[in-house]
Each structure stands twice: as structure tokens, then as C-alpha cells.
Amino acid sequence: MSRTDDRYNVKETEARWQTEWERRQSFRAKDDAARPKYYVLEMFPYPSGRIHMGHVRNYTLGDVVARYKRARGFNVLHPMGWDAFGLPAENAAIQNKVHPAKWTRENIAAMRAQLKSMGLSYDWSREIATCEPDYYRHEQKMFLDFLEAGLVYRKESWVNWDPVENTVLANEQVIDGRGWRSGALVEKRLLSQWFLKITAFADELLEGLQGLERWPERVRLMQENWIGKSEGARVFFDITGRADKLEIYTTRPDTLFGAAFCAIAANHPLAAELAAGNPALAAFIADCNRMGTSEAAIETAEKKGLDTGLTVAHPFIAGKTLPVYVANFVLMDYGTGAIFGCPAHDQRDLDFAHKYGLPVVPVVLPADADPASFAVGGEAYTGDGTLFNSDFLDGLAVPEAKRVVAERLQQAGIGERTVNFRLRDWGVSRQRYWGCPIPIIHCESCGAVPVPEADLPVVLPEDVSFDQPGNPLDHHPTWKHVACPSCGKPARRETDTFDTFFESSWYFARFSSVAEDRAFDRQAVDYWMPVDQYIGGIEHAVLHLLYSRFFTRALKHCGYLGVAEPFAGLLTQGMICMETYKDADGRWLFPSDVAKDADGGLIEAATGRPVTLGRSEKMSKSKKNVVDPAGIIDTYGADTARLFMLSDSPPERDLDWTDAGVDGAWRYVNRLWRLVLAPAVPLPPVGTPAPDNFGPQADKARRQIHKAVAAVSDDLERFHFNKAVARIRELTNLLAELAPDEAGAPWVLRHGLETAVQLFGPMIPHLCEELWQALGHEVLLIDSPWPEADPSLLTEDTVTVAVQVNGKLRGTIELPVDVDKAAAERAALALPTVAQYLQGRAPKKVIVVPNRIVNVVG
RNA sequence: GGGGGCGUGGCGAAAUGGUAAACGCACGCGACUUAAAAUCGCGCGGCUGCGGCCUUGCGGGUUCGAGUCCCGCCGCCCCCACCA
Numbered sequence: 001m002s003r004t005d006d007r008y009n010v011k012e013t014e015a016r017w018q019t020e021w022e023r024r025q026s027f028r029a030k031d032d033a034a035r036p037k038y039y040v041l042e043m044f045p046y047p048s049g050r051i052h053m054g055h056v057r058n059y060t061l062g063d064v065v066a067r068y069k070r071a072r073g074f075n076v077l078h079p080m081g082w083d084a085f086g087l088p089a090e091n092a093a094i095q096n097k098v099h100p101a102k103w104t105r106e107n108i109a110a111m112r113a114q115l116k117s118m119g120l121s122y123d124w125s126r127e128i129a130t131c132e133p134d135y136y137r138h139e140q141k142m143f144l145d146f147l148e149a150g151l152v153y154r155k156e157s158w159v160n161w162d163p164v165e166n167t168v169l170a171n172e173q174v175i176d177g178r179g180w181r182s183g184a185l186v187e188k189r190l191l192s193q194w195f196l197k198i199t200a201f202a203d204e205l206l207e208g209l210q211g212l213e214r215w216p217e218r219v220r221l222m223q224e225n226w227i228g229k230s231e232g233a234r235v236f237f238d239i240t241g242r243a244d245k246l247e248i249y250t251t252r253p254d255t256l257f258g259a260a261f262c263a264i265a266a267n268h269p270l271a272a273e274l275a276a277g278n279p280a281l282a283a284f285i286a287d288c289n290r291m292g293t294s295e296a297a298i299e300t301a302e303k304k305g306l307d308t309g310l311t312v313a314h315p316f317i318a319g320k321t322l323p324v325y326v327a328n329f330v331l332m333d334y335g336t337g338a339i340f341g342c343p344a345h346d347q348r349d350l351d352f353a354h355k356y357g358l359p360v361v362p363v364v365l366p367a368d369a370d371p372a373s374f375a376v377g378g379e380a381y382t383g384d385g386t387l388f389n390s391d392f393l394d395g396l397a398v399p400e401a402k403r404v405v406a407e408r409l410q411q412a413g414i415g416e417r418t419v420n421f422r423l424r425d426w427g428v429s430r431q432r433y434w435g436c437p438i439p440i441i442h443c444e445s446c447g448a449v450p451v452p453e454a455d456l457p458v459v460l461p462e463d464v465s466f467d468q469p470g471n472p473l474d475h476h477p478t479w480k481h482v483a484c485p486s487c488g489k490p491a492r493r494e495t496d497t498f499d500t501f502f503e504s505s506w507y508f509a510r511f512s513s514v515a516e517d518r519a520f521d522r523q524a525v526d527y528w529m530p531v532d533q534y535i536g537g538i539e540h541a542v543l544h545l546l547y548s549r550f551f552t553r554a555l556k557h558c559g560y561l562g563v564a565e566p567f568a569g570l571l572t573q574g575m576i577c578m579e580t581y582k583d584a585d586g587r588w589l590f591p592s593d594v595a596k597d598a599d600g601g602l603i604e605a606a607t608g609r610p611v612t613l614g615r616s617e618k619m620s621k622s623k624k625n626v627v628d629p630a631g632i633i634d635t636y637g638a639d640t641a642r643l644f645m646l647s648d649s650p651p652e653r654d655l656d657w658t659d660a661g662v663d664g665a666w667r668y669v670n671r672l673w674r675l676v677l678a679p680a681v682p683l684p685p686v687g688t689p690a691p692d693n694f695g696p697q698a699d700k701a702r703r704q705i706h707k708a709v710a711a712v713s714d715d716l717e718r719f720h721f722n723k724a725v726a727r728i729r730e731l732t733n734l735l736a737e738l739a740p741d742e743a744g745a746p747w748v749l750r751h752g753l754e755t756a757v758q759l760f761g762p763m764i765p766h767l768c769e770e771l772w773q774a775l776g777h778e779v780l781l782i783d784s785p786w787p788e789a790d791p792s793l794l795t796e797d798t799v800t801v802a803v804q805v806n807g808k809l810r811g812t813i814e815l816p817v818d819v820d821k822a823a824a825e826r827a828a829l830a831l832p833t834v835a836q837y838l839q840g841r842a843p844k845k846v847i848v849v850p851n852r853i854v855n856v857v858g
Numbered sequence: 859g860g861g862g863g864c865g866u867g868g869c870g871a872a873a874u875g876g877u878a879a880a881c882g883c884a885c886g887c888g889a890c891u892u893a894a895a896a897u898c899g900c901g902c903g904g905c906u907g908c909g910g911c912c913u914u915g916c917g918g919g920u921u922c923g924a925g926u927c928c929c930g931c932c933g934c935c936c937c938c939a940c941c942a
Contacts, residue, residue, distance in 0.1 A: 007896090218862060222937060225861060230941075250942060263942090303940075329940040339942045347859090348940075422941060541937080647882070648870045654935095656870065660883055667896090668882090674897090723872075726881035733881090802877040807923045809877055847922050853876045857922050 008673040010637030014766040018119055026782055027121045029077040031513075031524050038074035039528050040066045041508055043536030043544075044081045047107040047129075048088060051114045053576040053619055053657060054537065056629045060642045060763075061573060061651050061721070062535045063120045067762035068716045070121070071786040077528050079511040080115065080122040082108050084131035085435045085500045093434075093466045100434040101462055104131055114630060118638045119766050121782075126511050130503035135510070136436040137457030138519035139502060144439060144450045145558045151197045154448060157427060158267070161189040166470035167431045188289060193429040194438060194496070198550045202227055202421045204564075205549055214533075214569035216652070219541045226542045228422025233406050234336065235415040237262060237312035240321060246270070246312050249335030249420055253409070254401035255342040257390035258363035260353050262312055263305060263327035265337040271326045274308050281306055281326065288328040303352055304328045315414050316391060327352070335420055343380065350380040363390045364398060426547065428499045433464060433472040435497030443484035443491040452485050458493070471495055504544055505551035508534070508566055525561045534567040541572065571719055574654040578625040580614035588624040616656050627657055639764035640666045646721040646763055668729065669767055672760070675732060676753050676771045681740040683750040686776035690751075695742030702744070702793065704734055705752045709789040712759045721763070728759050750775070758787050803828045804855040805837040813854075821848040828854035 021027065042062035045055055066078035082104075089100035096103075108129055115122070128135050146152045160169040164182035168191065198205075206227045209220045232251035239246055246262060264271055266288035275282040284306040305325035314320040322340070329348065330339055343353035344362040353360055362376050364385040371388050387393040392408070393401045409415025429438065437458040439451040451458055461479045464472035473479060473495040484491035506519075512528040513521035545567070552566040581589040583604055595605040602611040619626045632641050644665040649655045694702060708731040715724035735752040738745055754775055761768040761781050772781035796817060801824065803811045810833045815824055825846045828834060838858040845857040 218937085221862065225938060228938090228941070232942085248942085252942080327940090329942090331941065334941045341942085346942075348942080420941085422938095538936085650871085653864095653871095658870085658883075661870075664883055670896090722870090723881085726872075729881055800877080804876085804923070807921095812877065845922065847876095849876060849923095853923085855876080855922050 008670050008767070010639070010669075010766075013770050014117075014119060014637050014639070017766045017769045018116060020769075020780075021119075021121070021782065024780075025125075026780070027076075027078065027123050028125055029075065029079075029123045031527055032075050033527060035075040036073075037077065037528060038066075038069040038533075039077045039531045040069065040533045041079065041511070041531045041535070043534070043540065044083050044504070044507060045111065046086055046088070047082045047084055047104055047111055049107040049110055051111055051629055053627060053629055055115075056118065056641055057573055057576060057645045057651075057655065058535060058537070059115065059118060059120050060645045061571065061719075062533075063118075063642075063765075064646065064716070064721060064762040065533055065535070065719070066121050067765060067782070068786070070782070071758075071761065071784070073785065076121075077126075077511065078121055078123060079126040079128075080120070080124070081126075081128035081507060081511070082111075082130065083500065083504050083507070084108065084129045085136075085497075085503055087432070087434070089434045090432065090466070097466075099462065101131065104129075104434075114633075117633055118642070121765075126514055128507060128510055128514065130436075130500075130507065131434070133457045133459050134516060135507075136503065138510070139436060139498070139506065140439040140451070140456050140458060141453065142506070142519065142555065142558070142560070143498075144453070145560075146196065146554055147450060149554075149558055151200060151554050151557070152194060153197065153425075154192055154194050156190050157193050157195075158188045159191050159193065159427075161187045161191075163187055164469070168429075191429075193427045194440075195425040195427050196550070196554075198426045198547075199421060199423055201550055201553050202229070202423050203419075204553060205423075205546065208549065208565055212565065212568075212570070215567075216570065216572055219538070219545065219570060219572060222541045223546055226423065226546065230420050230422075232335075232418060232420060233402075233409060233415055234418050235315060235340065235409060237315065237322070237340075238414075239324075240311045240313065246324065246338055247336045248338040248340050249418070250340060251420075252342065252345065252402075253405045253415070254387060254390075254393065254396075254398055255345050255363050256314075256316065256340070256405055257387075257393065258342040258344050258361045259314060259322055259340045260343050260349070260358040260360070261323050261325055261341045261356075263325045263330050263339050263341060263352075264308075265330040265332035266326055266328060267332045268326070268330075268337045270310075270338075271308070274310065274326075278308070281308060284326060288326075303348060303355070305352060305356065307356075315409065315412070323358075325352075325356075333424060334422065344376040345380055345382055347380040347382070350376065350378075361389055363387055363393075426499075426501075426550070428502055429496040430499050431471045431474075431495075432497050433460075433466075435500060436460070436502065437473070438494045438496050438498060440494040441482055441485060441491050442494060443487060443489060445489060446484055446486040446491075448494075449484060449486045449491070455485070460497075473497070501544060501547050505547045506555065508548070509552070509555070509561060520561060522561070526563075529561060529563045530566050530568045533569040533571065535571045535573060537575070538572040545570070571651060573651050574649065575618040576657055577616040577654050578619050578627060578657045579616050580623050580625045582612050582614055584609045584611075588622065590624045618654075619657070632662065636662060636666045637669070637766070639767045640669050643669065643725070643764050647725045648722060650722055651719055669764065672732060672756070673767060673771065675736060676757070677774055679749055679753070680736075680738070681746045681749060683753075683775070684746050686750075688747060688750070691744045691747050694744035694748065695739070697739050698742045698744040698748045701734055701738055701748050701752060703796065704731060705748070705755050706789045706793040708759065709755060709787045710794055713786070713789070716762070724759070725763065728756055731759075732756050755787050757781070758784065799851045801828075801851065802853045803831055803834060804853060805834055806857060807855060808837075810834055810837055815851075817851060819850075821850065824848045824850070824854055828856060 040062055042058050066076050070076045084104050089104050092098055092103045093100045130136060162169050162182055162184055164184040169186060206229055209223055212220060230251050232249060233253040234247055234249055236245040236247050248262060266285045271285055275285050305327035308324050308326055310324040311321040312324055314322060341349035341352060343350040343360040345364055360376055362374055365371055365374055365388045366383060366385045384398055387396045387401045393405060396404060406417040437460055439456060439458045441449045441451060443449055461476055464476055466472055468475060480493040480495055482491055482493055508531050509520055509525055509529055513524035515521055548566050553564050555561055556564055581591060581594050583589050589611060593605055594611050595603055597603045602613060604611050617623050644662050647665060648661060708727050711727045712724045735749060738749055757768045757771045769781045798814050799817050800812050801815050802809055803813055811831050813827050815827060825848055834856055841858045843856045843858045847855040
């Protein structure tokens, strides 16, 4: 028998309110300088075709914030778009013979429909897709402006080259030295690439982190480490028998008198030069280049070097020379690609010295060591101390010595203090089709010529084929052949496209205005930026968030906008996890393949073989533990999915998906529905003024309502959504138990239900809108202000105070609020249990914490 | 190797240095039902002689009082990593 009449009809209700909000254009943001703005943004998705649980969590979190701030009176901007360029579209083109543009646009349509079914309060009029010319044309202009501002350059650089796919791979796409799809051994190739000069802002990006108080400490630290500022010195060593010098970088110039050797990287220009006449060296260099860069390879690789035969002169010890090695542990792209080694005070240098029989001269003396006998054995001394064996540095402390030696180097013109960064410039060239064309034309006479502004955008041609390896733009019959804008001679278009991080580095600002003719309306972008709250996964802690910070500074530098930092607040949500199963051979199993045997043990349904329950892991296809949100939303509705996402775990922590938990959320949604639509007592009409008298329970409930308002508001401000849910549940539990015949009870019940609906509005918006209407309101809930807590109802007349004897709880007393300490002490000492535990002793001391606790020390 | 985080019931979790376990999940018992589901009620950290006693990974410390602060271990997780 159908019982739909007394159960909440989710599908119909959710669809109806989604339509109604859309019809009213409720979430359109209007530029209104008179109102305080609030810009909340979730990281936009790659249009893979289907939303996953991570999206559901991300967008639910953002929607709660957006709706809450809206109710609080802010002018809210909450937009959505598509990070639409990228590799999967090209893979689909190759595998399924579907054009990347078609594939992407269809995926966007499918995902847009899915997002709409979640009831998210987006301003869809500002939707953007980065693969469309009306978006990427602006970044072509930005690139040219950056070029003019000296923030772009072209240089040869070593890249990961997949010889099967004929393309460059990002570092993340190289797994144990092999291409992630082809499985081919990746080669290093020297290619001309475009770079954005992110290092020009290294110091600013580092210092800017200080001001990002609403960012997780963890993310700031990760960026700080990534930028990797170190202070040290460059030293120019005279090379014996040559006119040029060897330039090294060190953070320990104070240990210069302990130097035993110099070492250069295998791909250092000097190494290449020497290898020309030295076959052994050439072989060694080739060996170094072959070594993998995977963690395991680095972990196990032996520290090796080869003496080049070259020597350099010690800058301060007349007549002393140091051998120069090529060493496999020296990196060309950090510092100068060359080091000096001080074995006594660096473990790696010490190992190297032992291996090649180099002298170990200690120059830093630990505080209580004897200079006559102090020696370094198997372990380098890296601590503080006083310099010795060091001529003019003798007796100085380490920091002092660093300063003094740098001064001497500088005076002598053979070195200088420098600051070094780990941060590398950002290579943006990709030998890929599905990306934004780099607006450059290569001319044999004029070099790399910018495409004139009037010719922008350089539109990606859609008539390309994917039936041969490599970049389709390169194979296109006509596209790349153009006249040089400068001299008119035949020239060739740049066929590389931008790294897809390029698009996501400015999309947040684009949402402020989507005008055709320019990237941003200056007034609009200055009104809306920065993003007040950005929400997304921790996996973007460095790359996307750092690129965006850099890009925003570069845009500011070029006069596009006025802010330097794009994201004032950042919330990094945890992953969605789900339990995993493995069969007897250790292969992953779908939960649907697992059954229980007669004893309740886990078995494989098809074979009866035993199954082991694995730990809860991040949902992923390979682990077969993915739950598709579409099915959940279809069965339980968006509100249930949203409530589950918010209920159990704090947003920044990982969330375990459980079917039982979803059921729990579903049951609560229905309980709330029944509580409002079938209340224990008939509710007074909407707007009924408060009665004069309340029975004791009703009065208590009335106070609890206001406490809930205060607590939930505070929780939402701090993104403690799980606590907010708990507090509203507490409130509705209380309301369900309210004695109906007490004075004022019906009024309190209405007041409580209205408040609960308002407080839950941002989290389960469809149900709440429905219930708000059912409670008799004509104005929509989304257009109603947030409830205010009455301060006079937040305090009680009396308070329960805990009484301890020697720190252990021995009872409680009911005291008037803010009673004086003496009275509290008297009341506590009057407790029989207190006397009992004092065992006749007089209390030595009594600590009274007003309204909280009395601790009797005896 | 460097940096960071976490450790509280069977599970997810609460707890401005002040009554540990709120809220929920699972489970158990009961009511309603011919029955099941749904719903409602009760119980639910451990031990107990029913007076209580013990309990926040382990060991110390600070404090009248520590899950919370400090020191040292153990375990797990994440990020970076031949960075001079």
C-alpha cells in the first residue's frame, strides 16, 4: 500500500524549490557597493562527466557558507565554472574518436545538471568554461602583457619526454621513470619553453603568507617550504690554469676553512666542457643522467663522484688547492649547480670524503670540546659552536663568522652574500592540443613575435585529427602557417599550449564580471576581490594556490586589478573515504561482490572464497570503493546527502562514507518533516505574539532556542558544521519532548520549529524552504533574515557548579549565577560528601571559579 | 633526511586549563504490528562488594585542577626531499 501521503516526497519537493529559486533568480549577485560583499568560491571542477563525492562535499560546504552569509545580509557572490582544458579530453579523443570540444561540452552539460540537482545557490549567469575563446582570449592578452612587463621569457630547459606519445610529461605523470600511460622510459630532452617569472615575486609570495591569517597553518608552511628561501653566500673560486672561475653557493660560508673539495652537477656547463676530452668523465656523466629521480632511486643511490683533474684555489689559504669533482648528488637547478664540501660539518660531504680519501678538518668547536683533541669520526658535527682552525674567523660564533667571512669575500671581490630560493620559474609550455594557444609567432628573421592585440584571440582550430602521435596542432595542414606580424615573411605559429594551471590562476577574478571585451571590469573586480572564502582540496596546497597568488600579483603589476592576494580565507576539506575489500589474492573487490557466510564472516559472493575487510581509504576507482552521488541523490535527495556530508566529521578532516550514516541523515530529514507537519499540539498562527506566562519546561525550551541560535551562528562562522548539526538536533529533540499542556508550550513549539528550520536552512535548504512555507510564511526562507538570539534569554538564574575535593569531582551544587565567591565556598563546604572526603581536616585552600567549579584542597 | 599533523567508547566525534564521552551511527531490550519495515520508549566506556573505583597511545613534568600546556618515547598519516 502506498503511503506517500504521510512521508516526505523528496523528489517532488526538491525539484519544485529548485525551479522556484531559479524562476526568481534568487542567487543572482548584483554589484552593489552600498552593501558589504561576501565572495565564497569552491574550486571549480574538471568536467570529467560525473560529479563525485568529493565535489558533493566541497560544494555543500560552500553552499552552507553562501546561504548563511546571504541570510546574514551580505551581498553574496557564489559562482561556478569549468576547468575545461586538459588531458582526459584528448585521451577520450584518441580512444573514443570523439572531439575534445564535444566531449568536454557534453560533460559540462551533464555535470551542470547534476550540480543543479544538489540545490546549490550558484549565480549561473556568471558560469564560465575555460576552453571557450571568450575566456581564454583574455589570458592570451595577459600573457603578452606579462611578456612586455618582463615577467615572461623563453629558455631551453630539460623536460620529461615520452618517446612513445611524442610529448612532454609533467613530473607527476612520470612514475618510476616511465610514462604513466605508455610505460616507456622517459627521456630528458632539451626544449625551448616559455616561463613565467614566478621567482621575481619569491620574496613577496613568502612574506604575503604572514598576512593570510585565515589560511590553514599547514598550507602556509607547505608554501613556505616550497619557496624555500635560504640565506648564504656565493664564492668564486679561481680555477687553476684557467681564466674563468667556479661559482658555488653555500649556506655555511663560515666553514670555508674546512673545505676539502668542490663538486659540480653532472649537467654543469663546465662538466660538459671537460667531458669532451675525457671519455671516463663523459661516461660518468651519462651514468648520472640515466639515474632515476624517483624516491626509491634517490634513497638507494650511492653518492658518487669523479675527479675531473681540475683544481681550484682556496680563497683564503695561499697555495692551497681543492680538487673539483663531478658528483651525482649536486643539482644543476639549485643554487649555482656547484658546491664546496666541508666534510667535518656536513654528513654527505663527510661520507664523500671518506669514500675518496679527502681530509676532514673540523673548524667549528662545540661549546665544551677541547680544541686540541676534538675530531670528527663517522658523524659530522652540524651544531653550534666557535670557529677554530680558521685564521681570521677563530673564536667567532657561527652566525658571527658567516657575517665576517661574507664581508671579507665581498671586499676581495671573490664572493657575496646572497639569498637563494628553491622555487623555480613556472614552465607553461605544453605540447598538447587541448589547451590555450600561446599567442606567439616564430619568424626566422624577427624571432618570437607576439600576436598583435587586434588578432586575438588565437583560436584553437577544431578541425584536427588524433590519428597520429604528437601534437595535432603541429600536424594541422594550415593553422600554424602565418605571416610574421613584424616583417610579413612566412612564419610559424607557436603550437604549444598553456599548462592548464594557467586558466585556473585567474578564473576567480573573472567571475566578478564576464564582459566580452576585457578580462575584468575594474570596478567590479575591485568590489568583489579578494575571495572571502575559498574552499577546496588540500592537494592544491602548493601548485594551484601558489600559481594563483603569483598570477594575481602579476595582474596587479600590469594594472588589471587592485589586490595582491586572491584568497583571504581558505578552507581545505578532507577526503571522502570508504571501507575496502580484498580477495584471497589481495585484489580489490567491489562491496557488491562481498557477501556474508553463515557465521557472519566475509566471503566473495561468486566464489565463496574468504574476503578481508581493508582499512577505509580515499574513494578511488582502482580500490573499487567509489559511491556515485547520483544514486544517493536519486534515492534520498540532495538534502540527505548534504546533511550527511556535514554531520559527522569536521570539514577539514577525512570523512568516512557509510550507508548507515546516510540512512541516519535520511531518517532525521523525515523526522523533522513530521515534527513540523504533525506537531504534538496545534501550532498558533504565524506571527502570534509571545504569551506572558511559560510553564517551567516551556520556559527552559524557550531559552534553549535562543542558546541554539547563538551557538549555531558561532559554529557556522567558524565552519564547525558538525557541531551546528548536533546543536540543532538537540533543539529538535527537546521540542519533540515538550509537554504539550504546559502554559506557553504551543507558542514555544512554533517558535522552536521556526528557529530550527531557519538554522538548518543553509544545510538542508529544500526541506527547510518547504517547512517554512508549511509554517505559514509567505516570504521565502532564503529571503528571510537569520534569527537573532535574545541576550536576556541566554542566561539562567541559577547554574550547576561542580565541587571537587583535591581535584576529584565529589558533587554538584545549584547556585545563583554570579554569586560571590564566599557564598560559593560556603555552599561547597556544606556538602556532606566534601566533609567526608576531608576526613575532618580543615581545608587548606579553596579555589572558586565563578559559575563553574569549586575545588577544595585539604 | 627535513617539515607538519593525528592518537578520546564497537565506530564518526564533542569538550575557552574547570562535571570526559554532547550529537549521531551500530548494537541490545521493549512497545505498536498477524508479521516485517517504519516509528516510539529504554539501555549502551570498563570494573564493582551497588558505597564506589578506574578510564583520553605510553612515561614523566607544570598546576588547586591536564584529553587540553611542557619534556621524552611509541604508533599511524600527510607534504617535501641528493636543496649544499
